[in-house]
Amino acid sequence: MTDTTDTILADDRADTIWFEREALIDRIPRSVAMLFLFVVVVGIWDLVTRTGWISAIILPTPAETLSDLIFVGKNLLAGDYMLEALWTTALTVFYGFIIAVAIGFSLGVLVGETKFGERAVMPYLVAIDTMPKVAFAPLFIAWLGFGISSKVALAAFMATFPIVVGTAAGLYAASENERMLFKSMGASRLQTLFRLKLPTGLPHVFTGLKIASVGVMAGAIMGEFLGGGKGFGALIRQSASQLDTPRVFALILYLSLLGLALYFTVAWMEKRLVFWNKSSLPGGIA
Amino acid sequence: MSTMVEPRSPISHLAASKARPVYEIERVSKTYARNRLIALDDVHLTIHKGEFVSVIGSSGCGKSTLLKIMAGLMPPTTGRVVLEGRPVVGPRPDIGMMFQQATLLPWKTTIENIVLPIEIREGRSAAKAARDRAMSLLELVGLGEFANVYPGELSGGMAQRASICRMLVSDPAMLLLDEPFSALDELTRDFMNMELQRICSERGATTFLVTHSLAEAVILSDRILVMKARPGHVVEDITIDLPRPRTLEMINTPHFGQIVGHIRDLLGKEAAE
Numbered sequence: 050m051t052d053t054t055d056t057i058l059a060d061d062r063a064d065t066i067w068f069e070r071e072a073l074i075d076r077i078p079r080s081v082a083m084l085f086l087f088v089v090v091v092g093i094w095d096l097v098t099r100t101g102w103i104s105a106i107i108l109p110t111p112a113e114t115l116s117d118l119i120f121v122g123k124n125l126l127a128g129d130y131m132l133e134a135l136w137t138t139a140l141t142v143f144y145g146f147i148i149a150v151a152i153g154f155s156l157g158v159l160v161g162e163t164k165f166g167e168r169a170v171m172p173y174l175v176a177i178d179t180m181p182k183v184a185f186a187p188l189f190i191a192w193l194g195f196g197i198s199s200k201v202a203l204a205a206f207m208a209t210f211p212i213v214v215g216t217a218a219g220l221y222a223a224s225e226n227e228r229m230l231f232k233s234m235g236a237s238r239l240q241t242l243f244r245l246k247l248p249t250g251l252p253h254v255f256t257g258l259k260i261a262s263v264g265v266m267a268g269a270i271m272g273e274f275l276g277g278g279k280g281f282g283a284l285i286r287q288s289a290s291q292l293d294t295p296r297v298f299a300l301i302l303y304l305s306l307l308g309l310a311l312y313f314t315v316a317w318m319e320k321r322l323v324f325w326n327k328s329s330l331p332g333g334i335a
Numbered sequence: 336m337s338t339m340v341e342p343r344s345p346i347s348h349l350a351a352s353k354a355r356p357v358y359e360i361e362r363v364s365k366t367y368a369r370n371r372l373i374a375l376d377d378v379h380l381t382i383h384k385g386e387f388v389s390v391i392g393s394s395g396c397g398k399s400t401l402l403k404i405m406a407g408l409m410p411p412t413t414g415r416v417v418l419e420g421r422p423v424v425g426p427r428p429d430i431g432m433m434f435q436q437a438t439l440l441p442w443k444t445t446i447e448n449i450v451l452p453i454e455i456r457e458g459r460s461a462a463k464a465a466r467d468r469a470m471s472l473l474e475l476v477g478l479g480e481f482a483n484v485y486p487g488e489l490s491g492g493m494a495q496r497a498s499i500c501r502m503l504v505s506d507p508a509m510l511l512l513d514e515p516f517s518a519l520d521e522l523t524r525d526f527m528n529m530e531l532q533r534i535c536s537e538r539g540a541t542t543f544l545v546t547h548s549l550a551e552a553v554i555l556s557d558r559i560l561v562m563k564a565r566p567g568h569v570v571e572d573i574t575i576d577l578p579r580p581r582t583l584e585m586i587n588t589p590h591f592g593q594i595v596g597h598i599r600d601l602l603g604k605e606a607a608e
Protein backbone atom coordinates (compact mmCIF):
# COMPACT_ATOMS: atom_id res chain seq x y z
CA MET A 50 0.00 0.00 0.00
CA THR A 51 2.70 2.45 1.08
CA ASP A 52 4.78 1.42 -1.90
CA THR A 53 2.13 2.40 -4.36
CA THR A 54 1.64 5.76 -2.69
CA ASP A 55 5.35 6.38 -2.77
CA THR A 56 5.63 5.64 -6.46
CA ILE A 57 2.78 7.93 -7.26
CA LEU A 58 4.34 10.70 -5.21
CA ALA A 59 7.79 10.10 -6.67
CA ASP A 60 6.46 10.90 -10.11
CA ASP A 61 5.23 14.23 -9.00
CA ARG A 62 7.17 15.82 -6.18
CA ALA A 63 6.49 19.40 -7.22
CA ASP A 64 4.69 21.71 -4.81
CA THR A 65 0.97 21.75 -5.36
CA ILE A 66 0.57 25.45 -5.82
CA TRP A 67 -2.65 26.56 -7.37
CA PHE A 68 -4.71 29.66 -7.33
CA GLU A 69 -8.29 30.11 -6.37
CA ARG A 70 -9.97 32.40 -8.83
CA GLU A 71 -11.05 35.60 -7.16
CA ALA A 72 -14.26 37.12 -8.50
CA LEU A 73 -13.80 40.41 -10.31
CA ILE A 74 -16.16 42.22 -7.92
CA ASP A 75 -13.89 41.24 -4.98
CA ARG A 76 -10.87 42.79 -6.64
CA ILE A 77 -12.24 46.26 -7.33
CA PRO A 78 -12.84 48.76 -4.54
CA ARG A 79 -16.39 49.60 -3.54
CA SER A 80 -16.19 53.20 -4.73
CA VAL A 81 -15.11 52.09 -8.21
CA ALA A 82 -18.00 49.61 -8.39
CA MET A 83 -20.46 52.29 -7.33
CA LEU A 84 -19.08 54.79 -9.84
CA PHE A 85 -19.25 52.18 -12.58
CA LEU A 86 -22.93 51.48 -11.91
CA PHE A 87 -23.64 55.23 -11.74
CA VAL A 88 -22.01 55.87 -15.11
CA VAL A 89 -23.89 52.97 -16.72
CA VAL A 90 -27.29 54.07 -15.39
CA VAL A 91 -26.76 57.73 -16.31
CA GLY A 92 -25.46 56.62 -19.73
CA ILE A 93 -28.61 54.63 -20.47
CA TRP A 94 -30.75 57.46 -19.08
CA ASP A 95 -29.00 59.95 -21.34
CA LEU A 96 -29.41 57.63 -24.33
CA VAL A 97 -33.15 57.06 -23.94
CA THR A 98 -33.94 60.75 -23.33
CA ARG A 99 -31.61 62.24 -25.94
CA THR A 100 -32.91 59.99 -28.71
CA GLY A 101 -36.48 60.82 -27.76
CA TRP A 102 -37.50 57.24 -26.90
CA ILE A 103 -38.98 58.67 -23.73
CA SER A 104 -40.64 62.06 -23.82
CA ALA A 105 -38.87 64.87 -21.97
CA ILE A 106 -42.03 65.54 -19.97
CA ILE A 107 -41.93 62.06 -18.52
CA LEU A 108 -38.18 61.79 -18.06
CA PRO A 109 -35.88 64.82 -18.35
CA THR A 110 -32.34 64.44 -19.66
CA PRO A 111 -29.52 64.08 -17.14
CA ALA A 112 -28.24 67.48 -18.18
CA GLU A 113 -31.58 69.17 -17.44
CA THR A 114 -31.76 67.41 -14.11
CA LEU A 115 -28.23 68.52 -13.27
CA SER A 116 -28.95 72.14 -14.07
CA ASP A 117 -32.05 71.98 -11.87
CA LEU A 118 -30.04 70.34 -9.15
CA ILE A 119 -27.66 73.28 -9.28
CA PHE A 120 -30.56 75.74 -9.30
CA VAL A 121 -32.19 74.14 -6.24
CA GLY A 122 -28.80 73.86 -4.56
CA LYS A 123 -28.16 77.58 -5.05
CA ASN A 124 -31.62 78.38 -3.70
CA LEU A 125 -30.96 76.23 -0.62
CA LEU A 126 -27.56 77.77 -0.03
CA ALA A 127 -28.95 81.28 -0.43
CA GLY A 128 -31.44 80.50 2.32
CA ASP A 129 -34.37 81.15 0.03
CA TYR A 130 -37.90 79.65 0.20
CA MET A 131 -36.65 76.17 -0.62
CA LEU A 132 -34.44 76.12 2.44
CA GLU A 133 -37.43 77.17 4.47
CA ALA A 134 -39.40 74.27 2.99
CA LEU A 135 -36.58 71.83 3.66
CA TRP A 136 -36.32 73.12 7.22
CA THR A 137 -40.07 72.62 7.72
CA THR A 138 -39.80 69.03 6.50
CA ALA A 139 -36.69 68.42 8.60
CA LEU A 140 -38.52 69.66 11.71
CA THR A 141 -41.50 67.43 10.87
CA VAL A 142 -39.21 64.44 10.49
CA PHE A 143 -37.30 65.29 13.68
CA TYR A 144 -40.39 65.75 15.86
CA GLY A 145 -42.05 62.74 14.29
CA PHE A 146 -39.01 60.60 15.01
CA ILE A 147 -38.69 61.77 18.63
CA ILE A 148 -42.38 61.06 19.27
CA ALA A 149 -42.14 57.68 17.54
CA VAL A 150 -39.09 56.76 19.64
CA ALA A 151 -40.81 57.78 22.88
CA ILE A 152 -44.09 55.99 22.16
CA GLY A 153 -42.54 53.03 20.33
CA PHE A 154 -39.97 52.39 23.03
CA SER A 155 -42.54 52.61 25.84
CA LEU A 156 -44.96 50.29 24.07
CA GLY A 157 -42.09 47.96 23.21
CA VAL A 158 -41.09 47.69 26.87
CA LEU A 159 -44.75 47.15 27.82
CA VAL A 160 -45.09 44.37 25.25
CA GLY A 161 -41.70 42.78 25.82
CA GLU A 162 -41.59 43.00 29.60
CA THR A 163 -45.14 42.44 30.82
CA LYS A 164 -47.44 39.49 30.25
CA PHE A 165 -50.33 41.95 29.93
CA GLY A 166 -48.56 43.79 27.14
CA GLU A 167 -47.68 40.58 25.36
CA ARG A 168 -51.17 39.06 25.63
CA ALA A 169 -53.50 42.07 25.50
CA VAL A 170 -51.67 44.98 23.84
CA MET A 171 -49.66 43.21 21.15
CA PRO A 172 -52.64 41.81 19.18
CA TYR A 173 -54.07 45.32 18.79
CA LEU A 174 -50.70 46.69 17.74
CA VAL A 175 -50.37 43.98 15.10
CA ALA A 176 -53.90 44.73 13.88
CA ILE A 177 -53.18 48.47 13.56
CA ASP A 178 -49.80 47.82 11.98
CA THR A 179 -51.36 45.80 9.16
CA MET A 180 -53.65 48.70 8.22
CA PRO A 181 -52.41 51.03 5.46
CA LYS A 182 -51.28 53.87 7.68
CA VAL A 183 -51.59 56.58 5.03
CA ALA A 184 -55.33 56.04 5.23
CA PHE A 185 -55.21 57.73 8.62
CA ALA A 186 -53.85 60.96 7.12
CA PRO A 187 -57.27 62.61 6.57
CA LEU A 188 -58.06 61.87 10.22
CA PHE A 189 -54.89 63.51 11.43
CA ILE A 190 -55.63 66.55 9.26
CA ALA A 191 -59.18 66.72 10.61
CA TRP A 192 -57.92 66.48 14.18
CA LEU A 193 -54.80 68.62 13.98
CA GLY A 194 -55.39 70.95 11.04
CA PHE A 195 -53.24 71.79 8.03
CA GLY A 196 -50.24 72.93 10.06
CA ILE A 197 -47.10 70.97 10.83
CA SER A 198 -48.68 68.94 13.66
CA SER A 199 -50.83 66.72 11.41
CA LYS A 200 -47.71 65.86 9.37
CA VAL A 201 -45.72 65.17 12.53
CA ALA A 202 -48.52 62.87 13.67
CA LEU A 203 -48.53 60.89 10.43
CA ALA A 204 -44.73 60.69 10.40
CA ALA A 205 -44.67 59.46 14.00
CA PHE A 206 -47.48 57.02 13.30
CA MET A 207 -45.57 55.44 10.42
CA ALA A 208 -42.38 55.13 12.44
CA THR A 209 -43.73 53.85 15.76
CA PHE A 210 -44.41 50.20 14.93
CA PRO A 211 -40.92 49.12 13.86
CA ILE A 212 -39.60 50.56 17.13
CA VAL A 213 -42.21 48.67 19.16
CA VAL A 214 -41.34 45.42 17.40
CA GLY A 215 -37.59 46.02 17.67
CA THR A 216 -37.74 46.85 21.37
CA ALA A 217 -40.04 43.94 22.23
CA ALA A 218 -37.89 41.51 20.24
CA GLY A 219 -34.81 42.92 21.94
CA LEU A 220 -36.23 42.23 25.37
CA TYR A 221 -36.63 38.56 24.47
CA ALA A 222 -33.03 38.35 23.26
CA ALA A 223 -31.32 37.60 26.58
CA SER A 224 -30.62 33.86 26.91
CA GLU A 225 -32.05 31.54 29.54
CA ASN A 226 -28.62 31.27 31.18
CA GLU A 227 -28.21 35.03 31.38
CA ARG A 228 -31.62 35.39 32.99
CA MET A 229 -30.74 32.65 35.45
CA LEU A 230 -27.47 34.39 36.23
CA PHE A 231 -29.29 37.60 37.09
CA LYS A 232 -31.87 35.72 39.12
CA SER A 233 -29.15 33.92 41.03
CA MET A 234 -27.49 37.26 41.81
CA GLY A 235 -30.77 38.39 43.33
CA ALA A 236 -31.30 41.09 40.71
CA SER A 237 -34.61 42.97 40.87
CA ARG A 238 -36.88 43.13 37.86
CA LEU A 239 -35.74 46.66 37.05
CA GLN A 240 -32.08 45.69 37.40
CA THR A 241 -32.64 42.74 35.06
CA LEU A 242 -34.41 45.03 32.60
CA PHE A 243 -31.84 47.82 32.57
CA ARG A 244 -28.62 45.89 33.12
CA LEU A 245 -29.37 42.79 31.07
CA LYS A 246 -32.41 42.79 28.81
CA LEU A 247 -32.22 46.28 27.33
CA PRO A 248 -28.49 46.26 26.62
CA THR A 249 -28.73 42.76 25.14
CA GLY A 250 -31.65 43.90 23.00
CA LEU A 251 -30.00 47.09 21.71
CA PRO A 252 -29.11 45.61 18.30
CA HIS A 253 -32.79 44.77 17.79
CA VAL A 254 -33.85 48.22 18.99
CA PHE A 255 -31.50 49.78 16.46
CA THR A 256 -32.83 47.61 13.65
CA GLY A 257 -36.26 49.01 14.54
CA LEU A 258 -34.88 52.56 14.66
CA LYS A 259 -33.32 52.23 11.20
CA ILE A 260 -36.59 51.00 9.70
CA ALA A 261 -38.37 53.82 11.54
CA SER A 262 -35.97 56.42 10.17
CA VAL A 263 -37.09 55.44 6.68
CA GLY A 264 -40.76 55.32 7.68
CA VAL A 265 -40.72 58.72 9.33
CA MET A 266 -39.54 60.35 6.08
CA ALA A 267 -42.29 58.64 4.12
CA GLY A 268 -44.86 59.76 6.68
CA ALA A 269 -43.71 63.38 6.65
CA ILE A 270 -43.75 63.63 2.85
CA MET A 271 -47.08 61.89 2.53
CA GLY A 272 -48.51 64.25 5.11
CA GLU A 273 -47.28 67.16 3.05
CA PHE A 274 -48.67 65.70 -0.17
CA LEU A 275 -52.08 65.27 1.37
CA GLY A 276 -52.22 68.21 3.75
CA GLY A 277 -50.29 70.85 1.83
CA GLY A 278 -48.37 73.30 3.98
CA LYS A 279 -44.87 74.71 3.53
CA GLY A 280 -42.73 71.59 3.39
CA PHE A 281 -40.65 69.97 0.67
CA GLY A 282 -43.48 67.56 -0.07
CA ALA A 283 -45.72 70.45 -1.07
CA LEU A 284 -42.95 71.80 -3.35
CA ILE A 285 -42.63 68.42 -5.03
CA ARG A 286 -46.36 68.15 -5.57
CA GLN A 287 -46.47 71.68 -6.95
CA SER A 288 -43.62 71.03 -9.41
CA ALA A 289 -45.14 67.75 -10.48
CA SER A 290 -48.50 69.37 -11.17
CA GLN A 291 -46.70 71.85 -13.43
CA LEU A 292 -45.03 68.89 -15.19
CA ASP A 293 -41.67 70.31 -14.12
CA THR A 294 -40.09 66.85 -13.93
CA PRO A 295 -36.46 67.99 -13.67
CA ARG A 296 -37.41 70.01 -10.59
CA VAL A 297 -39.17 67.02 -9.05
CA PHE A 298 -36.06 64.93 -9.60
CA ALA A 299 -33.84 67.58 -8.06
CA LEU A 300 -36.10 68.04 -5.03
CA ILE A 301 -36.29 64.29 -4.43
CA LEU A 302 -32.51 64.09 -4.51
CA TYR A 303 -32.12 66.79 -1.87
CA LEU A 304 -34.86 65.20 0.16
CA SER A 305 -33.00 61.91 0.13
CA LEU A 306 -30.06 63.69 1.75
CA LEU A 307 -32.32 64.42 4.71
CA GLY A 308 -33.28 60.76 4.95
CA LEU A 309 -29.66 59.67 4.67
CA ALA A 310 -28.64 62.11 7.40
CA LEU A 311 -31.20 60.62 9.79
CA TYR A 312 -30.32 57.05 8.87
CA PHE A 313 -26.62 57.59 9.34
CA THR A 314 -27.13 59.41 12.63
CA VAL A 315 -28.95 56.32 13.91
CA ALA A 316 -26.28 54.03 12.46
CA TRP A 317 -23.53 56.10 14.05
CA MET A 318 -25.23 55.93 17.44
CA GLU A 319 -25.54 52.18 17.03
CA LYS A 320 -21.85 51.90 16.31
CA ARG A 321 -21.06 53.82 19.48
CA LEU A 322 -23.52 52.03 21.77
CA VAL A 323 -23.43 48.51 20.39
CA PHE A 324 -19.68 48.42 19.82
CA TRP A 325 -19.63 44.91 21.29
CA ASN A 326 -21.93 43.38 18.68
CA LYS A 327 -19.85 42.57 15.63
CA SER A 328 -22.69 41.06 13.63
CA SER A 329 -24.83 44.20 13.69
CA LEU A 330 -23.01 45.91 10.86
CA PRO A 331 -23.76 43.97 7.70
CA GLY A 332 -21.84 44.90 4.59
CA GLY A 333 -19.99 47.72 6.29
CA ILE A 334 -22.65 50.25 5.30
CA ALA A 335 -23.78 52.06 8.41
CA MET B 336 -24.37 4.98 50.94
CA SER B 337 -22.33 2.35 49.18
CA THR B 338 -18.62 2.73 48.73
CA MET B 339 -17.06 1.76 45.46
CA VAL B 340 -14.03 -0.06 46.74
CA GLU B 341 -14.87 -1.32 50.15
CA PRO B 342 -11.72 -2.55 51.91
CA ARG B 343 -9.62 0.60 51.67
CA SER B 344 -10.47 3.50 53.91
CA PRO B 345 -11.28 6.71 52.03
CA ILE B 346 -8.10 8.66 51.29
CA SER B 347 -10.30 11.59 50.46
CA HIS B 348 -8.82 14.91 51.60
CA LEU B 349 -11.44 15.19 54.29
CA ALA B 350 -13.28 12.80 56.47
CA ALA B 351 -16.83 13.58 55.48
CA SER B 352 -18.27 12.41 58.77
CA LYS B 353 -16.22 14.88 60.80
CA ALA B 354 -16.76 17.99 58.65
CA ARG B 355 -19.60 20.37 59.34
CA PRO B 356 -22.64 19.98 57.08
CA VAL B 357 -23.06 23.00 54.79
CA TYR B 358 -26.01 21.90 52.72
CA GLU B 359 -28.84 19.77 53.95
CA ILE B 360 -31.51 18.54 51.60
CA GLU B 361 -34.24 16.36 53.01
CA ARG B 362 -37.00 14.52 51.18
CA VAL B 363 -37.08 17.08 48.37
CA SER B 364 -39.60 16.42 45.62
CA LYS B 365 -40.59 18.47 42.63
CA THR B 366 -43.68 17.95 40.53
CA TYR B 367 -44.31 20.18 37.56
CA ALA B 368 -47.97 21.07 37.75
CA ARG B 369 -48.32 21.65 34.04
CA ASN B 370 -47.74 18.09 32.91
CA ARG B 371 -47.77 16.37 36.33
CA LEU B 372 -44.21 15.30 35.69
CA ILE B 373 -42.37 14.13 38.80
CA ALA B 374 -38.95 15.65 38.21
CA LEU B 375 -37.58 14.77 41.63
CA ASP B 376 -38.76 12.16 44.04
CA ASP B 377 -37.67 12.13 47.69
CA VAL B 378 -34.06 13.30 47.35
CA HIS B 379 -31.85 13.37 50.45
CA LEU B 380 -28.40 14.91 50.33
CA THR B 381 -25.99 16.33 52.86
CA ILE B 382 -22.89 18.15 51.66
CA HIS B 383 -20.12 18.81 54.15
CA LYS B 384 -17.69 21.69 54.36
CA GLY B 385 -15.00 21.42 51.70
CA GLU B 386 -16.61 18.50 49.96
CA PHE B 387 -16.86 18.15 46.17
CA VAL B 388 -20.07 16.39 45.20
CA SER B 389 -21.17 15.64 41.64
CA VAL B 390 -24.44 14.49 40.29
CA ILE B 391 -24.52 12.52 37.09
CA GLY B 392 -27.35 11.12 35.05
CA SER B 393 -28.92 11.11 31.64
CA SER B 394 -30.81 14.19 30.50
CA GLY B 395 -34.21 14.47 32.11
CA CYS B 396 -33.14 12.74 35.31
CA GLY B 397 -33.88 15.86 37.33
CA LYS B 398 -30.30 16.93 38.01
CA SER B 399 -30.85 20.45 36.69
CA THR B 400 -34.07 20.70 38.69
CA LEU B 401 -32.16 19.70 41.81
CA LEU B 402 -29.55 22.35 41.11
CA LYS B 403 -32.16 25.06 40.58
CA ILE B 404 -33.88 24.12 43.84
CA MET B 405 -30.56 24.18 45.67
CA ALA B 406 -29.79 27.60 44.16
CA GLY B 407 -33.09 29.00 45.32
CA LEU B 408 -34.15 29.64 41.73
CA MET B 409 -37.14 27.33 42.04
CA PRO B 410 -39.15 26.15 45.06
CA PRO B 411 -39.44 22.42 45.80
CA THR B 412 -42.92 20.91 45.91
CA THR B 413 -42.11 19.23 49.21
CA GLY B 414 -39.05 18.98 51.40
CA ARG B 415 -36.44 21.02 53.15
CA VAL B 416 -33.41 22.84 51.73
CA VAL B 417 -31.04 24.35 54.28
CA LEU B 418 -27.76 26.12 53.62
CA GLU B 419 -25.52 27.13 56.55
CA GLY B 420 -28.38 26.59 58.96
CA ARG B 421 -30.81 28.87 57.11
CA PRO B 422 -33.54 27.61 54.79
CA VAL B 423 -33.11 28.50 51.11
CA VAL B 424 -36.18 30.46 50.03
CA GLY B 425 -34.71 32.38 47.11
CA PRO B 426 -31.38 33.37 45.54
CA ARG B 427 -28.68 33.91 48.15
CA PRO B 428 -25.42 35.82 48.07
CA ASP B 429 -23.63 32.90 49.73
CA ILE B 430 -24.34 30.71 46.69
CA GLY B 431 -22.09 31.08 43.66
CA MET B 432 -23.25 29.72 40.33
CA MET B 433 -21.68 28.81 37.04
CA PHE B 434 -23.48 27.84 33.86
CA GLN B 435 -22.82 25.96 30.64
CA GLN B 436 -22.03 29.21 28.89
CA ALA B 437 -19.78 31.79 30.47
CA THR B 438 -22.61 34.36 30.15
CA LEU B 439 -20.28 37.33 30.39
CA LEU B 440 -21.97 40.59 29.41
CA PRO B 441 -20.28 41.65 26.16
CA TRP B 442 -20.53 45.37 26.88
CA LYS B 443 -18.61 45.10 30.12
CA THR B 444 -14.89 44.44 30.45
CA THR B 445 -13.73 41.23 32.10
CA ILE B 446 -13.18 42.87 35.47
CA GLU B 447 -16.51 44.70 35.31
CA ASN B 448 -18.17 41.36 34.63
CA ILE B 449 -16.48 39.83 37.64
CA VAL B 450 -17.71 42.48 40.06
CA LEU B 451 -21.23 42.32 38.56
CA PRO B 452 -22.71 40.31 41.46
CA ILE B 453 -21.44 42.97 43.87
CA GLU B 454 -22.77 45.74 41.62
CA ILE B 455 -26.22 44.13 41.52
CA ARG B 456 -26.41 43.51 45.27
CA GLU B 457 -24.57 46.45 46.76
CA GLY B 458 -24.33 49.09 44.06
CA ARG B 459 -21.64 50.63 41.92
CA SER B 460 -19.39 52.00 44.64
CA ALA B 461 -19.17 48.61 46.36
CA ALA B 462 -18.38 47.09 42.96
CA LYS B 463 -15.56 49.59 42.53
CA ALA B 464 -14.21 48.72 45.96
CA ALA B 465 -14.24 45.03 45.03
CA ARG B 466 -11.98 45.57 42.01
CA ASP B 467 -8.82 44.68 43.91
CA ARG B 468 -10.34 41.40 45.00
CA ALA B 469 -11.50 40.76 41.44
CA MET B 470 -7.99 41.47 40.20
CA SER B 471 -6.41 38.93 42.54
CA LEU B 472 -9.03 36.37 41.47
CA LEU B 473 -8.17 37.03 37.83
CA GLU B 474 -4.52 36.44 38.67
CA LEU B 475 -5.50 33.22 40.46
CA VAL B 476 -6.92 31.88 37.17
CA GLY B 477 -4.15 33.38 35.05
CA LEU B 478 -6.19 36.13 33.41
CA GLY B 479 -4.47 39.08 35.08
CA GLU B 480 -3.59 40.83 31.85
CA PHE B 481 -7.10 40.45 30.43
CA ALA B 482 -8.86 42.50 33.11
CA ASN B 483 -9.70 45.40 30.82
CA VAL B 484 -10.48 43.40 27.72
CA TYR B 485 -14.02 42.84 26.46
CA PRO B 486 -15.28 39.22 26.56
CA GLY B 487 -15.51 39.12 22.76
CA GLU B 488 -11.74 38.84 22.74
CA LEU B 489 -11.55 35.94 25.21
CA SER B 490 -11.44 32.29 24.12
CA GLY B 491 -14.07 29.88 25.42
CA GLY B 492 -11.79 28.58 28.15
CA MET B 493 -10.72 32.06 29.21
CA ALA B 494 -14.34 33.19 29.37
CA GLN B 495 -15.20 30.26 31.64
CA ARG B 496 -12.24 31.07 33.86
CA ALA B 497 -13.54 34.63 34.11
CA SER B 498 -16.93 33.28 35.08
CA ILE B 499 -15.23 31.25 37.83
CA CYS B 500 -13.91 34.55 39.17
CA ARG B 501 -17.39 36.09 39.00
CA MET B 502 -18.72 33.17 41.00
CA LEU B 503 -15.99 33.51 43.61
CA VAL B 504 -16.01 37.28 44.03
CA SER B 505 -18.74 37.36 46.65
CA ASP B 506 -16.94 34.61 48.58
CA PRO B 507 -19.84 32.13 48.54
CA ALA B 508 -20.16 29.27 51.03
CA MET B 509 -21.37 26.97 48.28
CA LEU B 510 -20.51 26.65 44.61
CA LEU B 511 -23.14 25.28 42.23
CA LEU B 512 -21.83 24.34 38.80
CA ASP B 513 -24.20 23.45 35.99
CA GLU B 514 -22.18 21.54 33.38
CA PRO B 515 -19.71 24.41 33.37
CA PHE B 516 -17.23 23.10 30.82
CA SER B 517 -19.50 21.11 28.54
CA ALA B 518 -19.27 23.72 25.79
CA LEU B 519 -15.47 23.55 25.71
CA ASP B 520 -13.29 21.26 23.61
CA GLU B 521 -11.92 18.21 25.37
CA LEU B 522 -8.35 19.42 25.91
CA THR B 523 -9.50 22.74 27.34
CA ARG B 524 -12.01 20.88 29.42
CA ASP B 525 -9.36 18.65 31.03
CA PHE B 526 -7.26 21.68 31.75
CA MET B 527 -10.21 23.57 33.24
CA ASN B 528 -11.10 20.62 35.44
CA MET B 529 -7.61 20.62 36.89
CA GLU B 530 -7.86 24.39 37.38
CA LEU B 531 -11.18 23.93 39.13
CA GLN B 532 -9.69 21.32 41.45
CA ARG B 533 -6.81 23.61 42.31
CA ILE B 534 -9.06 26.59 42.98
CA CYS B 535 -11.50 24.56 45.07
CA SER B 536 -8.77 23.03 47.20
CA GLU B 537 -6.95 26.35 47.64
CA ARG B 538 -10.11 27.96 48.92
CA GLY B 539 -11.51 24.93 50.71
CA ALA B 540 -14.65 25.43 48.65
CA THR B 541 -17.74 23.30 49.03
CA THR B 542 -18.88 22.40 45.54
CA PHE B 543 -21.81 20.77 43.82
CA LEU B 544 -21.34 19.88 40.15
CA VAL B 545 -23.91 18.78 37.64
CA THR B 546 -22.33 16.94 34.73
CA HIS B 547 -22.91 14.26 32.18
CA SER B 548 -19.27 13.37 31.79
CA LEU B 549 -18.29 10.29 33.77
CA ALA B 550 -14.57 11.02 33.70
CA GLU B 551 -15.09 14.61 34.79
CA ALA B 552 -17.26 13.54 37.72
CA VAL B 553 -14.82 10.89 38.89
CA ILE B 554 -11.66 12.99 38.57
CA LEU B 555 -13.13 15.91 40.52
CA SER B 556 -15.44 14.45 43.13
CA ASP B 557 -15.32 13.14 46.66
CA ARG B 558 -18.80 11.76 46.12
CA ILE B 559 -20.94 11.13 43.07
CA LEU B 560 -24.71 10.89 43.10
CA VAL B 561 -26.02 8.76 40.28
CA MET B 562 -29.50 9.85 39.28
CA LYS B 563 -32.16 8.20 37.18
CA ALA B 564 -35.26 9.57 35.56
CA ARG B 565 -39.00 8.90 35.81
CA PRO B 566 -39.19 9.91 38.58
CA GLY B 567 -35.88 11.67 39.21
CA HIS B 568 -34.20 9.96 42.14
CA VAL B 569 -30.75 9.12 43.45
CA VAL B 570 -29.88 5.48 42.83
CA GLU B 571 -26.45 5.47 44.41
CA ASP B 572 -24.18 7.73 46.40
CA ILE B 573 -20.64 6.70 45.54
CA THR B 574 -17.59 7.77 47.51
CA ILE B 575 -14.54 8.24 45.29
CA ASP B 576 -11.41 7.24 47.17
CA LEU B 577 -8.78 8.34 44.65
CA PRO B 578 -6.04 10.27 46.47
CA ARG B 579 -5.76 14.03 46.12
CA PRO B 580 -4.52 16.01 44.37
CA ARG B 581 -5.96 14.20 41.40
CA THR B 582 -4.08 14.22 38.13
CA LEU B 583 -5.15 13.52 34.58
CA GLU B 584 -2.86 10.44 34.58
CA MET B 585 -5.25 8.82 37.07
CA ILE B 586 -7.74 8.47 34.25
CA ASN B 587 -5.57 5.64 32.91
CA THR B 588 -5.41 3.68 36.16
CA PRO B 589 -7.43 0.47 36.50
CA HIS B 590 -9.09 1.77 39.65
CA PHE B 591 -10.40 4.84 37.82
CA GLY B 592 -11.68 2.62 35.03
CA GLN B 593 -13.37 0.38 37.59
CA ILE B 594 -15.27 3.33 39.08
CA VAL B 595 -16.29 4.69 35.68
CA GLY B 596 -17.38 1.22 34.65
CA HIS B 597 -19.50 0.85 37.75
CA ILE B 598 -21.30 4.14 37.11
CA ARG B 599 -21.73 3.32 33.46
CA ASP B 600 -23.39 0.05 34.47
CA LEU B 601 -25.75 1.90 36.76
CA LEU B 602 -26.71 4.37 34.06
CA GLY B 603 -26.74 1.79 31.30
CA LYS B 604 -29.36 -0.29 33.06
CA GLU B 605 -31.68 2.64 32.73
CA ALA B 606 -30.91 3.16 29.08
CA ALA B 607 -31.76 -0.48 28.43
CA GLU B 608 -35.06 -0.24 30.26
